[in-house]
Every structure is written in C-alpha cells, then in structure tokens.
Amino acid sequence: MSATDHLPETHMAETDAGLLRFLTCGSVDDGKSTLIGRLLFDTKTILADTLSAIERTSHRRGLDAVDLSLLTDGLQAEREQGITIDVAYRYFSTGTRKYIIADAPGHEQYTRNMVTAASTANLAIILIDARKGILTQTRRHSYLAHLMGIPHIVVAINKMDLVDYDQAVFERIRTDYLSFAAHLGIKDIRFIPMSALKGDMVVDRSEQMNWYSGPTLLDVLERAPTAHSEMDEPFRFPVQFVCRPHRSDDAKLHDFRGFMGRVESGRISIGDAVTVLPSGKQTRVKDIRVLDSSFPHAYAEQSITLLLEDEIDISRGDMVVQSEKSALVTRQLDAMVCWLAETPLDLQRKYLIRQTTRESKAVIATIGFRVDINTLDRIAVERLEMNDIAHISLRLAQPLSIDAYAKNRATGAFIIIDESTNNTVAAGMIL
Amino acid sequence: MSNLAQLPKHTLSHLDWLESESIYILREVAGQCANPALLFSGGKDSIVLLRLAEKAFRPGRFPFPLLNIDTGHNYPEVLAFRDYRAAQLGERLIVRSVEDSMQRGTVVLKSPDELRNKHQSVTLLEAIEEFGFDCCIGGARRDEEKARAKERIFSFRDEFGQWDPKNQRPELWDLFNARVHKGENIRAFPISNWTELDVWQYIGREQLEIPAIYFSHQRPIVRRSGLLQPVTELTPANPGEAIEQMMVRFRTLGDVTCTAPVESDADTLEKIILETASTTITERGATRLDDQTSEASMEQRKKEGYF
Numbered sequence: 001m002s003a004t005d006h007l008p009e010t011h012m013a014e015t016d017a018g019l020l021r022f023l024t025c026g027s028v029d030d031g032k033s034t035l036i037g038r039l040l041f042d043t044k045t046i047l048a049d050t051l052s053a054i055e056r057t058s059h060r061r062g063l064d065a066v067d068l069s070l071l072t073d074g075l076q077a078e079r080e081q082g083i084t085i086d087v088a089y090r091y092f093s094t095g096t097r098k099y100i101i102a103d104a105p106g107h108e109q110y111t112r113n114m115v116t117a118a119s120t121a122n123l124a125i126i127l128i129d130a131r132k133g134i135l136t137q138t139r140r141h142s143y144l145a146h147l148m149g150i151p152h153i154v155v156a157i158n159k160m161d162l163v164d165y166d167q168a169v170f171e172r173i174r175t176d177y178l179s180f181a182a183h184l185g186i187k188d189i190r191f192i193p194m195s196a197l198k199g200d201m202v203v204d205r206s207e208q209m210n211w212y213s214g215p216t217l218l219d220v221l222e223r224a225p226t227a228h229s230e231m232d233e234p235f236r237f238p239v240q241f242v243c244r245p246h247r248s249d250d251a252k253l254h255d256f257r258g259f260m261g262r263v264e265s266g267r268i269s270i271g272d273a274v275t276v277l278p279s280g281k282q283t284r285v286k287d288i289r290v291l292d293s294s295f296p297h298a299y300a301e302q303s304i305t306l307l308l309e310d311e312i313d314i315s316r317g318d319m320v321v322q323s324e325k326s327a328l329v330t331r332q333l334d335a336m337v338c339w340l341a342e343t344p345l346d347l348q349r350k351y352l353i354r355q356t357t358r359e360s361k362a363v364i365a366t367i368g369f370r371v372d373i374n375t376l377d378r379i380a381v382e383r384l385e386m387n388d389i390a391h392i393s394l395r396l397a398q399p400l401s402i403d404a405y406a407k408n409r410a411t412g413a414f415i416i417i418d419e420s421t422n423n424t425v426a427a428g429m430i431l
Numbered sequence: 432m433s434n435l436a437q438l439p440k441h442t443l444s445h446l447d448w449l450e451s452e453s454i455y456i457l458r459e460v461a462g463q464c465a466n467p468a469l470l471f472s473g474g475k476d477s478i479v480l481l482r483l484a485e486k487a488f489r490p491g492r493f494p495f496p497l498l499n500i501d502t503g504h505n506y507p508e509v510l511a512f513r514d515y516r517a518a519q520l521g522e523r524l525i526v527r528s529v530e531d532s533m534q535r536g537t538v539v540l541k542s543p544d545e546l547r548n549k550h551q552s553v554t555l556l557e558a559i560e561e562f563g564f565d566c567c568i569g570g571a572r573r574d575e576e577k578a579r580a581k582e583r584i585f586s587f588r589d590e591f592g593q594w595d596p597k598n599q600r601p602e603l604w605d606l607f608n609a610r611v612h613k614g615e616n617i618r619a620f621p622i623s624n625w626t627e628l629d630v631w632q633y634i635g636r637e638q639l640e641i642p643a644i645y646f647s648h649q650r651p652i653v654r655r656s657g658l659l660q661p662v663t664e665l666t667p668a669n670p671g672e673a674i675e676q677m678m679v680r681f682r683t684l685g686d687v688t689c690t691a692p693v694e695s696d697a698d699t700l701e702k703i704i705l706e707t708a709s710t711t712i713t714e715r716g717a718t719r720l721d722d723q724t725s726e727a728s729m730e731q732r733k734k735e736g737y738f
Contacts, residue, residue: 016444088580089573091626098445100624112601119603226442240458243491253490260487262455267441291489299441303454303487316462340601354606357462415606422610424600 017097018226023117023150025104025141026127031158035127035196036090036101037068039218042203045092068196087117097222111144111373111387112340115427118148119413122227125154125217130163130193134176140373142177146184147336147389147429149409152224153181153189156217161195165208183376192217227301227409234325235266235274236403236411237306238356239318258289258305259314264356264410266322268306269297273323276312277401282323283310317358319401319411327401327411332365334393334431335405337384341418341425345384351425353396355414360398362416367392384426391431405429446633449625450483455605456584456621457487460566461494463609464617467566468558471497471524472505473513474684475641476570479622479630481516482637495568496523500554502547503530504665504686512642527558546689556592559616566609566617574626584623590614627682631707635700644681647698652677658691682707 026032039045058067090101102117104110118124124145128138145153155177163169170193181189192201193212200206203218215223243258268274272285287307288295298304306320314320321327339345345364353362368391369378384390405412416426443451457480460467469484471477484493497517501510517524529547532538532554540547559567573579583599585607600608609617622630634641651662653672659679662668665687679692680703697703 016446018442019445019448089624090580091574091624093445093626093628098629116601116603120605226448240455240462241488241494243488245491256490258490260458262451291486299443301443301448301451303451303458354608357459409604413604413606415601415603415608417608417610419610422608422612424603424608427601427603 017222019098019100020123020221020224020226021100021102021121022123022125022221022224023102023104023114023121023145024125024127025114025145026125026158027137030127030129031069031196032103032127033069034067035125035156035158035194035202036103037070038196038199038202039101040090040092041068042199043092043094043218087113094218094222099221111140111389112338114141114144115148115338115340118145118150119427121148121150123152123154123221123224124150125156127156127158128173128177130157130159130169130173133173134180136374138177139180139376142181142186143184143371143373143376144389146186149405149429151188153186154217154220155189155191156196157191157193158196160193160200160209161198165193165195165200165206167193167209167211170212190214190220192220233265233300233408234327235268235272235320235322236264236327236356236408237261237268237274237320238264238358238411239314239316239320240357242315243305256307257311258307259320260303260305261320261357262303263298263300265300265408267297267299268322274308274320275323275326276314277319277321277327278329278399279312279318280329281310281312283308283312285309317356319356319358321401327403329399329401331396331399332394333396333400333402334368334391335414335428336371336431337390337392337416337426337428339384339386339388339390339426341423342386343418343421343425344386345426347383350419352417352419353394353400353414353428354417355400355402355430356411358398358400360396360400362394362396365393365395392428394428402430404431446629446636449622449629450486450633452605452624453480453483453621454487456607456619457484457568459585459605459607460568460609460619460621461488463607464566466562466564467495467568467619468498468525468562468564469493469495469568470570471499471513471517472570472684473499473509473516473642474570475630475634475645476572476622478516478639478641479625479633480568480570481520482633482639483621485520493520493522496525498525498527498558498564498567500551500558501526501528501530502551502686503528504547504688506642506644506684506687508644509642509684512640516640525558525562527554527561529554532557544688546686548686548689552592559592564616565611566619568619568621570622571620572625572627572630573623582620582623584620585609586618586620587611588616588618592616594618628704628707631700631704635704638700642684644684644692645703647678647680647696647702649676650679650692651675652679652692659694660691661687663687 024032055066057070088103092099102121104114104117126141157170157173174191193209194201196202200208201216239259239261241260243260245253245256270285275282286309288298289305347364350361350363353360367381370381370388370390372379373389403411412430414428415424418425529538529550538550538553583602587600588594651674652659653662653668653674662674668674678696680695681692697706
C-alpha cells in the first residue's frame with residue numbers, strides 16, 4: 001500500500017472522522033481549565049504519571065480531590081500568577097476523531113490571545129457560570145468568536161451543581177443569550193447544561209439533569225463539521241513554492257514546472273479551467289501530483305503540486321483560482337482589524353501586509369471606527385492600541401487577490417507586519 | 432446544526448490533515464527563509480519530517496541541508512541510520528559535534544559525566560552562526576511537554592538563540608511570519624500538532640524505515656529510580672546493582688546517558704502503534720532522565736536556546 005493512495009479518493013470518513021479544532025472561552029472562575037481537564041480525563045487522555053503529578057500538587061495545596069484544572073497549567077510565569085496568559089494547545093483523541101483545543105484566556109486585556117486562538121477554530125465553547133448568567137465577558141467572547149468567523153458556538157452553562165441542577169436557571173440563561181445573539185447574527189448556537197467539576201454532560205450524561213435530553217458536549221464535538229467541510233467555496237490555490245528541478249539527467253524533469261501549495265478552498269480536477277491572479281492569465285490543469293503519484297482531483301486542505309497546460313510566469317504569492325468564480329484583485333480594501341502589538345498604530349507609517357502567500361506594502365488610509373467589545377458601540381478614534389478592534393481602510397502598493405472573510409476565511413484573512421521589528425502587529429478580516 | 436447529521440464526503444482523515452498542514456509549513460519555510468536547515472537526528476520525529484519534506488519538495492531537491500548536532504553520546508545505530516537515510520535521499524548532511532565545542536572551550540562540563548543534552552544548544556548556535564542559517568526546522572511536538580504547548584509553529588529566537596515565552600509573535604490562521612533581522616532566527620516546528628501516536632501511525636502508514644532500537648530487543652539493564660537504564664560503556668552499572676537481560680525498546684532517542692528504554696515486546700510497527708495507543712505513561716515521563724530534574728526544566732532549556 002503506498003501512502004499516496006490515501007490522498008483524494010479514500011477519505012476514511014467511516015473510521016476516521018478527521019480533526020476538529022475548537023476554542024474554549026471563559027475565565028478561570030467559569031471553570032474553563034476544569035472543563036478542559038474533564039474532557040482530557042474522561043476521554044482517558046491523561047496518562048498515569050501526569051495524573052500523579054497533579055495529584056501531588058492538589059494535595060500540596062490542601063485540596064481534597066484532584067484539581068483537573070492543573071492539567072492545563074502552563075509556563076512558570078503563569079504558575080506564579082495563577083492565570084493563563086497565552087494560547088495553549090491541547091490534544092486528545094476519541095478513537096474516531098482527533099481534537100486540538102486552543103485554550104484562550106478570559107481576561108479583558110488578552111483580546112489578542114482569544115483572536116489568535118479563534119483564528120484556527122471551527123467551533124467555540126463559551127462558558128457561563130450558571131450562578132452568574134450572561135456577563136460582559138460572555139458578550140465579548142461571543143462577539144469575538146463571531147468576528148473571527150467561527151461557524152459553531154456551544155454555550156456551556158457550567159456549575160449547574162451549584163444551582164441544584166435547576167432547569168429554570170438553564171432556560172433563563174438560554175433565553176437571555178439567544179436575544180443577545182440574534183443581535184450579533186450568530187446562526188448556529190447550542191446550549192448544554194453541565195458541571196465540569198462533577199463530570200455532568202461533558203463526556204458522560206447526568207443522573208441529575210434528566211430534564212435535558214440534548215447531546216453531551218462530546219456528542220456535539222464528535223459530530224460538528226470540521227473546517228472547510230461545510231461551505232461550497234470556489235477553488236483557491238495560493239502558490240507557496242515553484243518547483244523547477246532542471247534535472248539534465250532526466251528528460252522528463254527538464255521542463256518540469258510544479259506549482260506547490262495547499263488547496264485553501266473548493267476542489268479542482270485535471271482539465272479544469274483556471275485563472276492565475278493577479279495577472280488574469282488563463283490555462284487548464286494538466287496534472288495534480290504528490291510525490292510520484294497523479295490524482296484526478298484535489299480538495300480543500302490538501303497540499304499538492306499543480307501542473308498547468310500553458311507556460312505562464314507564476315511565482316510565490318500568485319493565486320490559481322477557478323476561472324468562473326475568480327477572486328477580486330484590488331489595491332484597496334476595507335477590513336476589521338484587531339491591533340495586537342503594544343506599539344499603537346501609526347497612521348504616518350507604511351506597514352507590510354501578508355494575505356495568503358502574498359505580501360504588499362500598505363498604508364492605513366482611515367480608521368472608520370473602533371468597536372467597544374463590551375457594548376458593541378462604534379466609537380470614532382484617531383489611534384489604535386493593543387486589543388482594539390476597529391474598522392479600517394487600507395491602500396496597497398501591490399494588488400492582492402481577495403475574498404470577503406465571511407465568505408472565505410483563507411483568502412479573507414491577513415496580518416500586518418511592522419518591518420522595523422518584523423513583529424506581527426495586527427490581524428485583519430476583509431469586509 | 433442541521434448539517435451535523437452526516438459528515439461531508441471530503442473530510443480528510445486526521446493523518447491526512449496533519450500531513451498536509453506540515454507540508455504547508457515546510458513550504459512556507461522554503462518560501463520565506465533564505466537559508467534554512469532541517470534538524471535531523473535519526474529519531475522518529477525527524478524521520479517523519481524527512482518524509483514530509485519529500486512530499487513537499489519532490490521531484491526537486493530539498494531547499495535546505497540536513498543538520499545534526501552530535502553529542503558524542505548518541506547510540507551508534509542511530510548515527511548509522513542518520514547517515515544512511517541522508518545518503519538514500521541524496522541530500523546534504525551537516526554534522527556538528529558538542530565535542531568540538533568542548534575542544535574550543537565554548538562548552539565546559541561541570542563534571543566529565545555531566546549530561547551533554549543541554550549543551551547541544553551551544554553547538555547548535557555555533558552551527559547557525561557558521562552557516563548563517565535563518566531558520567532551523569525541528570521535530571518538536573506540543574504534546575511532549577507543558578512548555579511546548581504554547582510554543583509557536585514559527586518560534587522567534589533572538590541573536591542569542593533565546594526563546595522568550597512572553598515575547599512571541601502572535602500566530603493567526605496559517606499566516607506565518609518568518610521575517611528576521613540578521614543574526615536572529617526562527618525555529619519552525621512542522622509537526623507541532625502531532626502526538627506521539629500520530630507519529631507512529633504515520634510511520635506505519637508510510638512504512639518508513641526506523642533505527643532498529645525502536646523495536647523490541649534484548650539489552651542489559653539496571654533499574655534506577657523507577658526507570659530502566661541501559662548498561663553501556665558510557666553508563667556502567669553501579670557496584671551492587673543487579674544487571675538484568677530485558678526485552679526493551681526505545682520510545683524516544685537521545686543521548687545514551689539520558690534516554691531510558693521501556694520494557695516491551697513490540698517488534699513490529701503494528702505492535703508499537705498498539706502499545707502507544709494503550710500506554711499509561713507519557714513519552715518523556717517514561718524515558719527522559721533530564722526532564723525530571725524539575726517540572727520547569729524544559730522551559731529553562733528553551734530559554735537558553737534549546738530546540
């Protein structure tokens with residue numbers, strides 16, 4: 001069995017339900033670390049030596065039971081502060097599906113970390129303390145999850161054990177949340193009552209909440225669509241690398257020109273008409289290759305080498321697209337950005353923008369407004385500081401090939417780089 | 432969630448997804464960095480990296496040389512495999528050794544039997560300077576250790592090779608930023624999102640060759656502080672210790688002095704995968720003498736320029 005036989009045709013969907021990336025939002029007080037610990041514990045991801053280490057720590061701190069939140073405890077500095085200060089990634093598997101958890105902190109000053117964690121997630125779990133109901137941070141997390149284009153939201157109403165597993169509490173929070181979410185335009189929301197501490201409705205069902213007949217958290221995770229498997233987006237193939245071996249000892253390779261990259265969305269077949277952006281030149285797909293094998297089709301998220309019928313000058317940063325459904329080639333764009341750097345935005349300066357595999361110099365022409373993420377009010381501002389979310393207009397030195405972020409997360413996203421430090425200073429979602 | 436009921440047809444399996452992401456990362460290194468190198472030790476993680484590099488760049492040559500930092504205490508079978516695999520691929524292999532750094536005086540051991548693992552950082556930084564590498568591709572995984580869970584895929588190091596966990600670039604979507612000024616460099620980790628089990632499943636699926644000591648074999652062993660310590664010239668038994676002949680295999684390969692095998696009769700890839708899936712001890716917990724010193728020891732070494 002050669003490995004490449006696996007590529008486009010056999011998807012093993014029956015036995016392997018792929019990989020889901022999700023995000024947990026909430027503060028330490030909501031029991032977020034406990035929830036992650038519970039998921040890892042109940043899916044038997046935690047191994048004996050790790051468990052005995054947290055048992056020791058729990059006892060040292062004078063706790064009666066093992067504190068599952070210690071599992072996601074991170075670096076030294078944080079251990080000293082007792083809080084999570086950055087995005088941490090955790091892994092578990094259920095045998096049918098692999099999961100990557102992006103653990104984002106709940107504190108206000110760390111909007112940038114949540115935005116970072118959300119950028120690769122396809123589902124967000126928003127934790128609410130059943131005793132407290134919807135808080136400012138709930139609105140903030142929900143807005144950011146929506147802004148970052150996460151299609152599935154699970155509202156985990158946690159600590160039900162502390163409200164006597166009362167259905168009325170659950171229903172009230174659910175109603176409150178729905179009226180608020182309608183305002184945001186979030187489409188797919190699920191509500192699960194749970195106690196991460198006791199293990200109710202996380203992996204196992206609960207004797208305490210027979211009034212709830214919906215799925216457990218793990219049931220939802222097991223069946224949620226993975227990224228790119230739900231929208232019928234047009235084919236987008238940003239070129240990462242051009243392969244020209246020029247091998248004189250092999251006649252077949254002498255003229256080989258392979259365009260290497262990942263199918264960011266849609267699908268492509270040999271013979272399909274494609275357009276190369278930004279030049280607009282048209283050709284057809286001659287072959288789709290991985291190593292020595294040729295494939296008739298390739299799908300979103302597959303890394304492939306594309307061979308084209310005609311000799312067109314193509315380099316890194318160009319994008320091959322489906323001819324009937326091309327992307328917009330433009331030198332100016334409007335976007336929502338999250339400012340990530342401690343140094344504020346300087347309207348006088350030129351920045352570098354990277355979108356797909358392409359870079360261009362850019363100036364921020366105007367700041368439309370800043371969004372107060374607690375109230376969702378729009379505020380006129382002159383400058384942007386760390387953690388600010390704002391509407392901006394950009395002018396570009398080089399054309400970019402774009403789609404709206406709401407339509408395509410891969411071709412609608414960009415980062416802004418400060419060339420003096422080379423730091424990534426902002427994340428942008430094209431409108 | 433009306434569309435939850437059935438999975439769409441073109442969902443990639445988790446291994447296909449991980450493979451594709453890793454190929455994407457390798458191509459980003461090639462596209463963004465002027466002079467990268469791939470750290471190849473002959474261990475399982477870097478064996479996977481080489482397979483991914485083949486899928487990323489063939490029919491072309493790799494756009495980077497392979498680099499190995501040899502402590503002088505590696506298992507000879509692994510070094511032989513390293514040379515064999517590099518030659519088989521027809522790719523350039525650069526080896527720099529901690530012993531050369533010791534001769535230069537840039538590595539000074541506190542005692543002759545001090546573990547050399549952490550001193551690899553010095554030799555690595557010297558190699559980076561010698562060749563002007565702006566990026567080193569490594570096989571580290573986030574599931575290995577707590578400090579790695581927050582590591583970026585493109586991890587920025589200053590000109591002293593230092594990792595500052597509080598001063599890392601935000602990493603959003605798959606828009607990696609490998610830009611550096613002269614002297615600074617990037618460590619890129621294409622298999623960040625893989626677990627130990629993913630690595631073995633992939634080795635099994637791709638039928639990759641691995642050094643024989645990953646498979647069960649008989650070896651003289653002493654039991655020391657809960658771990659199995661192989662008895663070798665470098666690591667003799669202490670007076671009074673009982674030497675046993677045991678069936679063992681290595682889960683992870685590093686220095687002879689700091690890598691402990693586990694008791695196992697897994698002599699095929701299939702058995703290793705089964706054993707990994709049902710194990711109850713973490714990879715480093717079972718095998719690494721150097722990580723047990725303190726809970727934060729990996730974090731400390733990374734700050735000092737370690738992989």
